Amino acid sequence: MGDLAGVWRNVIHWAPVDLPFQVRFSVLLYIAQEFRYSTYMPPVKPQSSMFGLLKRYYVFALLLAIATIVGNGLGLAVPKFISVGIDTFSKGESIATLFYIQFLILSVVIFVFTYFQGVFQTYLSEKAAYDIREELADKISRMTFARLEQETPAKLLTNLTSDIDAIKLFLSMGVATVISSVVVIIGAATLLLRIDWKLALAVLTVVPLVGVIFFVVFKKLGPLFKKTQEFIDSFNTIISESIIGSAIVRVFNSGKLEHVKFSTKNTAARNNGLEILKLFSLVIPAIGAISNVAALIILVLGGKYVINGTMSLGDFTAFNSYVFILIFPFIMLGFVSSIISRAQTSYNRIRAIIDLPEEADSGTVATEIQGDIEVRNATLTYGEKKVLDDVSFAIKAHTKTAIIGPTAAGKTQLLQVLMGLTALNSGEVRYDGHPLKDYSKQTLYSHVALVFQDSVLFNMSLKENIAFSSAVAEEHTQKAIEVAELHDFIHTLPQGLDSVVSERGTSLSGGQKQRIMLARALALNPQVILLDDFTARVDESTEKKILANIEKNYPDITIVSVTQKIRSVEHFDKIILLMEGEVVAQGTHLELTETSPEYAQIIESQKSTNTYEN
Amino acid sequence: MKTSYSLKDHIDDAPQRSFKSAFAKMKPLLIQEKKGIIIAFVAVIANAFFNLVGPLGIGYTIDTYIIPQDYQGVLIAGVVLLGIFIAAFISNYVQMRVMGGVAQRTLWQLRNDLFAKLQDLPLAFFNQNKAGDLISRVNSDTEKVNEFFSQGLMRFVGSVVMVGGAGIFIVAINWKLGAASLIPALFIVIFTQVVARWVGRVNKKSLTTSGLLSGEIQETIANFKVILAFNRRDYFKKRFAEVNGNNFKAAFRAGVANELFTPTFEWMGNIALVIVLGFGLYLIASGQLAIGILVSFVIYVTRFYDPLREMARLWATLQTALAAWDRIGIILHLTSDVAVIPAETLKHTGKGLLEFRQVSFGYPEGREVLHKVNFVFEKGKTYALVGPTGGGKTTTASLIARLYDPTSGEVFLDGKDIRSYDPKERAQKIGFILQEPFLFSGTIKDNLLYGLDAYATMTDAELSAVMEKFGFTSLVSRFEKGLDTPIGSSGMLSLGERQIIAFMRAVLREPELLILDEATANIDTITEKILDEILAKLPPTTTRVIIAHRLNTIANADDIFFVNGGEVKEAGSMEHAVEMLLHGKRAS
Structure with missing residues (x-):
């Protein structure tokens, strides 16, 4: 990376100097990224300086500093060696073998220190990234669901990936570059001034121009890089959509349409790339030109001094070396500053998460939940939309309750509230008379189970997926598998329960996935089970069997089932009709049939089922 | 049996790829840019030439004018050098501009071809490959090729020409000193060969672990509510700690290997300088070399070892780009098995x-x-x-x-x-x-009219008439902003x-x-x-x-x-x- 220790490389560069690839590429990337993140990441006010990180790893930071200073400092001696060699020779003296041995030893020492610098900076950056990730993951693992939703998963993902990468870059490259730039600029400038201060001043006025050019052009390039990133994002979205939606694209035969969408962005990205190229292909040769101007100054002015005898030929040679050694740090400093500012922003964002006040598990009630549920005046709003509006009802333990209502009535959110995942804006939920928030999480989660509507399968074995909670006993797992009617299916798998579920569970049918979700919940042997439309993808006969199984095997369980099908819940003790976040009616099937027109309407819409199945 | 579209069946992860296969793969795309490539190549050669003539001019100036104390000559040489430098500036600009253009257009073509192929392939292809895998493969592979094409390629070709040119100049000026100064380069070649396998292995490991890490992060954050409801925060932490730890170990090991290159190249460069100085001074003493030429030689050695190091550094990027190119090539070579049969x-x-x-x-x-x-x-x-x-x-x-x-x-x-x-x-x-x-992302309207040319130009009034005709009005009105309701990526x-x-x-x-x-x-x-x-x-x-x-x-x-x-x-x-x-x- 920023191996300024390798400055010897510029020993007597007379002809146009090229920026190392690494520099140019990194600059492009980081400026582009900085713009990219600043667009959708609100700035966070600084909590603490990132340099504080260095204190945490002071041993390695110190070692890194020493290796960098020694490596780069010694690097400055190389041109001096050559100059001494030439001068000694010019004076007609012979050069001792010791001189060469010293030179060789010097090169070995530089090698060792440069390598150490590399290893130290790798260790420092990787170790810090590891620690910050752990810290962040620990914090996230203690977040409530509401907090996570508020912080948004996408943002946390960015925190854990690119933000940490930015810090890593600062530690691996920024630190060493700053140190070595300072060492080299001060060292080389001093040596130049000592050799010949007039020539040194002449040259030193030209060299910093490199930094100026860099700064000016990149300021212009910034918006273009930002645009590039936007193009890349937008055609990556199109690619992703065409992959996830591959089936529908084929059904509609809209491949051409997608291609046109893509091609438009692709062309715009190319044209933008050519715009960047216009500026970019000027800046590199321009920097080369500046170094050449310096070279000419040295040749013409320095040549005069050598002819006058005020400067030795060796010093003349060394002069050139040092000038080109000097150019590099000016370029590096310009872009390290952008690395630092970006890393600081990232660090602030990460700190903002880590420093969030602890949402301690305030619950102390640890008594077993029997299953009496009471919801009082529950109101939940998302933005301006009321998802739940003054919802109240009570459910007795060991009874069965169905929540019925049209699409987007707030049913799923109600279950999440009952599960304690989502906090209400007002109102409360009580289990057995105790407010939900007074229960310890451990107690709540081991007595109340939620079967989610969408199937979430983890990339591990079926068994681990089902016995997901750590509170699960083996016998309960077996029972859950039987009840969820998974037994036959598992037997067809070559590896049975140990089969590993692939990403998104693509190898399983929708119904199989939902039955696994059910088994996962039942394996807790819960007192209360919340079902979120779990039979939507299970066929009727399986559904009936499963419901009967639950009633038979878990006689004391309290069931709260969100469902579309009245028929399967007719015999339930209570039916709650939810519409637009409000409880429209509640009671038994018979009561509602007689009192609620909305309910009657739903029955009507489902009637055909009855006539056929009776 | 049906055709297998699983990319696992097609991809071998050979870590090393030869130049020849690389160019063979790039050929069909590059052939369209023949003219640009020729111009760029001429510019590269010219640029290398002017860059290499410069040092010779310096050495000549020292020997011919400075040592004989002819200041007039120094000024004339300065003017000549100025001309050379201007020519170098121009050729450098042309090289970058033309080659950059070639790269941008080739990249454009590649992306277009790839996307067209994705549309052409049957559904089986998408079902046999994990969607997440496929997306990251396509996106990151094009990005890797992009990185190399828009940045590395110019640099790489430039370095190759410069190394070659400097090598030729060195040997041509004084073959004895030239050969001697190239000995450390031989060591570099051997060294690179010896460690290549090890470096390839640790880097591959590191890439894998970082992939696993981000996969783990994604999976857990997306499924956080399940983790909460089943009280398995420990699961997240445990799994995360494991992949994080593995990633740290692998990344550090890769770093230890990768960081070895720069110092080694530098070291060999310094050794070459010692050789030039020692052997060069000996040759001057025995009258076979002028002192100015020795100064030129010092520059040439730098000119040789500097781009050599860059070449090595770019070699890794080239490898990554080639591997990515290879993977893209595999997708491009798949053919649809649901083609139309006459x-x-x-x-x-x-x-x-x-x-x-x-x-x-x-x-x-x-x-x-x-x-x-x-x-x-x-x-x-x-x-x-x-x-x-x-x-x-x-x-x-x-x-x-x-x-x-x-x-x-x-x-x-x-x-x-x-x-x-x-x-x-x-x-x-x-x-x-x-x-x-x-x-699809966009609005409800965008989705309804997706690919329907007949409706695309309709006014809002005409559209609502269509909605009425189909009986959609009551369905559309349940969405907050009707037809213009935006569709979030998910969850909305x-x-x-x-x-x-x-x-x-x-x-x-x-x-x-x-x-x-x-x-x-x-x-x-x-x-x-x-x-x-x-x-x-x-x-x-x-x-x-x-x-x-x-x-x-x-x-x-x-x-x-x-x-x-x-x-x-x-x-x-x-x-x-x-x-x-x-x-x-x-x-x-």
């Missing part, structure tokens, strides 16, 4: 609107889902497919829409073999509402709401055959009634194929088919279907 070559004709004749189908590496299935669907009727989960209903529907071709047997649409249909025509005839509704709309949009989108196309695969599973029954009314309003010639668990949805079917155990059997009456569903065998 009608003349297919001699059979079918009955009804749709006929399955002796159709068998199995997924690669899976059991047979359908076995010699026969049935006929008539125009204007409603058919229901029932059966247990995993029984083959969706597979049957997918074969109707020709998302796959049967392993054996034939599918006829309107009497003609479905394989002879132009995809456009087939898509017009067949509508398919998929189990998992997929909506409920599953039921997304199903409603997918339903409207399919109906609006007025297909002759409309397949509803659990299309209303998450929609409440009242809304479903509205959808039924909409379906009833479709032209009487429309054939409907309904897959559902809810029996009321299929109550109006003219015919019910029971799909299970590889068979598609006519169930006759609703009662019989219910009977089969309740007591029939489960998928085994």
